[in-house]
Amino acid sequence: MHLLEPRPQPSRRMRWLAPLIAVGLTLVTGTLLFLALGKNPLQAFIVFFVQPLSSGYGWSELLVKASPLILIAEGLAIGYRARIYNIGAEGQLIMGALCGGGVAVLTDGMNAHWILPAMVVAGALGGAIWGGLAAWLKTRFNAVETLTTLMLAYIANYILSYMVSGPWRDPGGTNFPQSVMFGDSALFTVLIEGSRVNASVFITAAVVLAFGLYFRNSFVAYQLEVGGQAPDAARYAGFSAKATVWISFLLSGVTAGIAGVGEIAGPVGQLNLNISPGYGYAAIIVAYLGRLNPFGIVWSGFLMALLYLGGEAAQVSLQLPSAITGLFQGMLLFFLLGADAFIDNRLRRSKKAQAAKAAIQPTAAAPTSPAALPHES
Amino acid sequence: MIELLIPVLAATLGAATPLLFAGLGELVTERSGVLNLGVEGMMLIGAIAGFACAVDTGLGAWAGLAAGTLAGAASALLFAIPALSLAANQAACGLALTIFGVGLSAFIGQSYVSYSLPGMQPLPIPLLAQIPVLGPIFFQQSAVVYLSVIVFGVVWWVLARTRLGLLLKAVGESPEAAHAIGYPVLLVRYGATLFGGAMAGLGGAYLSTVYTPLWVQNMVAGRGWIAIALVVFATWKPSRLLLGAYLFGGVTILQFHAQTLGIKVPVQLLAALPYVATIVVLVLISRDRRLLQLNLPASLGKPFLPG
DSSP: OOOEEEOSSOOHHHHHHHHHHHHHHHHHHHHHHHHHTTOOHHHHHIIIIIGGGSSHHHHHHHHHHHHHHHHHHHHHHHHHHTTOOOOOHHHHHHHHHHHHHHHHHHTTTOOOTTHHHHHHHHHHHHHHHHHHHHHHHHHHHOOOHHHHHHHHHHHHHHHHHHHHHTTTSOTTSOSSSBOOOOOGGGSOOBSSTTSOOBTHHHHHHHHHHIIIIIGGGSHHHHHHHHHHHOHHHHHHTTOOHHHHHHHHHHHHHHHHHHHHHHHHTTTSOSOBTTSOSSHHHHHHHHHHHTTTOTTHHHHHHHHHHHHHHHHHHHHHHSOOOTTHHHHHHHHHHHHHHHHHHHHHEEEOOOHHHHHHHHHHOTTSOOOOOGGGOOOOO | OHHHHHHHHHHHHHHHHHHHHHHHHHHHHHHTTOOOTTHHHHHHHHHHHHHHHHHHHOOOHHHHHHHHHHHHHHHHHHHHIIIIISOOOHHHHHHHHHHHHHHHHHHHHGGGTTOBOOOOOOOOOTTGGGSTTHHHHHSSSOHHHHHHHHHHHHHHHHHHHSHHHHHHHHHHHOHHHHHHHTOOHHHHHHHHHHHHHHHHHHHHHHIIIIISOBOOTTTTTTHHHHHHHHHHHTTTOHHHHHHHHHHHHHHHHHHHHTTTTTOOOOHHHHHTHHHHHHHHHHHHHHTOHHHHHHSOOTTTTOOOOOO
């Protein structure tokens, strides 16, 4: 039942190989799944991964979907490096969208240049408040953040539902729970004619560069990492564990909130109940798949975006439910975590092989103490 | 007033039942030192497996419940292999199971959206059901509600009174010590995890084949997460879990009876109440670190690999 034994040293190669192995295993399992469903796997893979990228429009849609995923994952990764498990980015996204969208709804009919920047600021604030709430619950009351952030995500969804079916419902519209369609001054400029790619991708690019070039090497980032991984050492060095929690949550709240504004002031164009197809949850996988590295997250974000596009294409061409995307997301994370186990461990060798090896090098078999083993990916 | 409250309290027991099943399962899992955050996913897999089985075989709710239980246990295995045998991060593996379960259940459920099941007739218990007030509340429920109380009794008894319970707690407290004495730590953890999955699956199948009884995408609606929170609220003790489940059953039911009780709050905000309440109880328990630590399994969430 025990399949592994610790490596003498963590494998650096495995750290970057694990995501590739995970993607490979997901493809293999996907093939089996398509076979079981009576679909031609080759055709399915063409529909999933080739067809979406065979047109310029497809590539532009890839960018539209990758941008929010990358933006959210950048914020989450900072927390995860500090071992703060914010898994409710979906709620922070919704609150950001709600606050940003509120500005648009209240200024409906106005034409001013300040509206869109105000929406972005309001969205960042909304996300930060929702993230900050979890930080407060954790630092003040010791409430575990995995549960509180998730509960807050459900609550955010109901608040959104209330606002778009009550106070902010489109008065001239049908009875659907949705706000007015936003005017031009509340929308990001479309960059490429005929596509949905808009100026919000510059925010994502700026965040990637800022986190990748500056923040990652900054003293604050170092403090965060120490504060999360060795709270006692951090306290000794004078770093505050509470500050770690607050910074992690505020940063991930801000990025998720802005991503929410990017959706409502971009492809969605209004407040409704379908702002996000689970971007906040998918971004968790994006962050891990990108090794919590600001640049690694860019490629994993595009991969996840392709999975979303593939799911939509599969619905049209293969008559498969688009929920297949979620199925692949879960598999991908499972395989990644399994492959990650091989960073610190290796397959257990049989007793005989071990004895033979010990006979050759009697001193090499120094077992690591079990206390040193538990690791978090 | 009593006449108004009787149906509310009776419905509370039904609403609490999935939470009680899933919570008891997670409590046993956590007592062995394993933190499985995949309860929501396992409940969804149990819900769709139960519903699909009941619809396709026509054998009724009991067949659905059995299928949901099995499917829940099978899905727990997906968590157990990386989290236990490969010693991967348990929190992340549980999250993967939830994401997978949401996707899988929606994928399979697509073709079951338009069906509905007859549900299950209540089973009044002779004599007891005739007691005024208490009878209609406690003894005119569906058989599954009684089953959940039996499962509670068994879990309580095993944990408090048997060698098996002692072994389970020993493994959760100190896997190193249990391993050194010669107990099969991983086997115990596999067993506890599969039991947790089976109970979550049963809770999910109850929702889709007895309680609703329909299939709606994401119909578990956070109950899996609430069940995990209830285990914390219960400070890992079955009797407090029972209390917590009925408390939350009541909170869930409140939104449907708010109007008759004269509460004027928009429906969406009332629907958010169970999630707000979850945060409140988490805060109440967690702020007292001593109380929280009292029964907290010492090795909870930490992988175990013998050297």
